[in-house]
Amino acid sequence: MRNHVNHYKCPLCDMTCPLPSSLRNHMRFRHSEDRPFKCDCCDYSCKNLIDLRKHLDTHSKEPAYRCDFENCSFSARSLCSVKSHYRKVHEGDSEPRYKCHVCDKCFTRGNNLTVHLRKKHQFKWPSGHPRFRYKEHEDGYMRLQLVRYESVELTQQLLRQLQEGSDLGASLSESSLQGTILETVPGEPGPQEEAEEEEEGRGDEATALSASQDTPSPVIHVVNQTNAQGEREIVYYVLSEAPGEPPQPLSPPQGASWKSFGE
DNA sequence: CAGCAGGGGGCGT
DNA sequence: CGCCCCCTGCTGG
Numbered sequence: 001m002r003n004h005v006n007h008y009k010c011p012l013c014d015m016t017c018p019l020p021s022s023l024r025n026h027m028r029f030r031h032s033e034d035r036p037f038k039c040d041c042c043d044y045s046c047k048n049l050i051d052l053r054k055h056l057d058t059h060s061k062e063p064a065y066r067c068d069f070e071n072c073s074f075s076a077r078s079l080c081s082v083k084s085h086y087r088k089v090h091e092g093d094s095e096p097r098y099k100c101h102v103c104d105k106c107f108t109r110g111n112n113l114t115v116h117l118r119k120k121h122q123f124k125w126p127s128g129h130p131r132f133r134y135k136e137h138e139d140g141y142m143r144l145q146l147v148r149y150e151s152v153e154l155t156q157q158l159l160r161q162l163q164e165g166s167d168l169g170a171s172l173s174e175s176s177l178q179g180t181i182l183e184t185v186p187g188e189p190g191p192q193e194e195a196e197e198e199e200e201g202r203g204d205e206a207t208a209l210s211a212s213q214d215t216p217s218p219v220i221h222v223v224n225q226t227n228a229q230g231e232r233e234i235v236y237y238v239l240s241e242a243p244g245e246p247p248q249p250l251s252p253p254q255g256a257s258w259k260s261f262g263e
Numbered sequence: 264c265a266g267c268a269g270g271g272g273g274c275g276t
Numbered sequence: 277c278g279c280c281c282c283c284t285g286c287t288g289g
Contacts, residue, residue, distance in 0.1 A: 019276095021276095026275075029274050030273095044272090054271080054272075055271080058270080058271065076269085077271090078271070080270095105266095107266075108266090109267080109268075111279090111280060111282080112265095112266065112268085115266085130274080131273095131275095131280050131281060132280075133279085264289090265288090267288105269286105271281100271283090272281080272283105274279095276277085276278085276279100
């Protein structure tokens with residue numbers, strides 16, 4: 001749940017990570033085809049032991065996981081099935097918690113909301129981020145997270161790459177990194193205005209905005225870019241000065257999203 | 264067709 | 277580990 005500033009950029013894609021170790025993991029999982037862990041029973045293989053163990057559970061005839069609630073006989077072949085059973089049956093937690101921030105429709109599971117966001121509202125993934133993330137709000141609902149934190153250097157590098165439209169540069173050296181916070185707010189106007197963002201091609205695309213009360217006013221770079229799928233998308237890069245803690249959820253532009261305007 | 268849910272895999276933390 | 281992905285079958289409108 002903690003927000004992190006992403007200082008480390010993957011040289012092979014747009015992924016950014018808060019730590020060298022997480023970047024290393026990213027590169028191993030995302031950019032390596034090595035699958036050292038192999039299943040003896042079938043041709044499955046994977047990149048770590050945990051996943052292999054999960055897979056082995058699927059071979060066992062008997063359910064490997066039991067509900068430990070008293071006198072409950074529920075069992076399943078995956079831990080997450082038991083967990084969700086426990087929440088639903090023994091904790092009475094059956095109300096849909098995942099809420100669409102566009103139309104307020106609620107869903108019981110995140111991936112079902114993901115399907116809704118993609119089908120109904122034409123959401124796409126931001127480049128370098130393989131999935132949607134959901135964040136718990138004050139009202140207890142999980143909503144799509146629209147902000148990520150990166151360093152100023154990374155922002156400027158990304159902006160430069162976007163302007164040049166050329167290949168990805170090398171990853172940043174550790175010494176050049178500062179504690180400054182950047183938020184990336186991929187955006188698109190709400191369902192109302194169907195957005196015609198024409199070229200804001202004049203040299204500096206930065207727009208100054210004043211954020212909420214306490215936070216220093218961030219600078220928002222509005223970038224009209226083409227993502228990996230060749231679709232247009234609008235991205236807001238927000239730089240703020242606060243060095244330590246990420247600022248309060250300065251409300252993103254209404255309806256901000258990763259919607260694209262292609263198809 | 265939309266939403267729900269079970270099962271199983273990928274991977275960020 | 278936990279969250280989210282996909283695939284798939286079921287259900288109600």
